[in-house]
Amino acid sequence: MPPTTRKPAPDATRRSDRSRRAIYDAALALVAEVGYPRTTIEGIAARAGVGxxxxxxxxxxKADVLLEAFLDLGRQAAEQPAGPGAEGTVPDTGDLAADLKAVLRATVDGLLDPRFEAPSRAxxxxxxxxxxxxxxFVAKLLEPSLQQYAERLRSAQDAGDVRPDIDPRIALELFVSPLAQRWLQRTGPISYEYTDTLVDYALYGLTPR
Known part of the structure; x- marks a missing residue:
């Protein structure tokens, strides 16, 4: 009797990973197309081809699904080759203005990336x-980046480049908040020139030097 060929057992881990990835993609696509209120678990499941x-x-x-999908999207982007200032990473080269401009330019790239813009706006x-x-949204998506800005400003305080009496958590709002407001409310274009100007205004003020 000829020997039988035993088929390998299905890899449940791989199947779960494929399902999870399909759910992420479906959730991000749906919220971009129909908005958050009209996105449902049933709709995500149908689009992903899962129960x-x-x-x-x-x-x-659905909030948990979307937030995790968005975090995963950010992790994928972080794994791609990038120089200093990749979105979410505040460099410390010793030049505070250059470091802030670099990371804000990377943030502009992220905000204008079609993969991120529609779901993050929704x-x-x-x-x-x-x-x-x-x-x-704040705890899982924004707070890690805000902490890095605050740490970079504290490093600048230690180096004597920022006044020791300023509160880094308030100071970072001088350049982060205007960018977020302009992007969300579409009050004007966002660009490298715009974020560079935000940094200059924040660090050097408005009065004559």
Whole structure:
């Protein structure tokens, strides 16, 4: 009797990874197309080709799905080759102005990237009226970057490049908040020139030197 060929057992881990990736892609695509309020677990499941019970096994709400999908998208971008100032990473070359300009330029690139712009705009807009989502959005997506800005400003204080009495968490708002507001409200174009100017105004003030 000829020997039988045993088929390898299915790799459950690989199958789960494929399902998870399909869910991420479906969630980001849907929120970009129809907005956060009209995005549903059922819609994500149908688009991803999985049962909604699969989603509920891993996440408790659509907010959890979308935030994790967005974080994953950011991790993928971070793994791509990039120089100093890649989005989310504040360099410390000893030149505070150059470091801030570099990371804000990378942020401009991220905000204008079609992969990020539509889902991040939808999540940010919904956060204005959804307090719970806003708290999660800030804690999981914004706070890590804000902490890096604050650490860089503290380093500049230690080097004598920033007044010792300033609060880094307030100071970083001078260049981060105007960029976020202009992008979200579409009050004007965002560009390298714009963010460079924000840094100059924040560091050197408005009065004659």
């Amino acid at each position: 909604k019970q699969t989603i509920y096994r891993w996440w408790s709400s 999540l940010a807009a919904e956060g204005l009226v959804n307090a719970e989502l806003s708290r999660e």
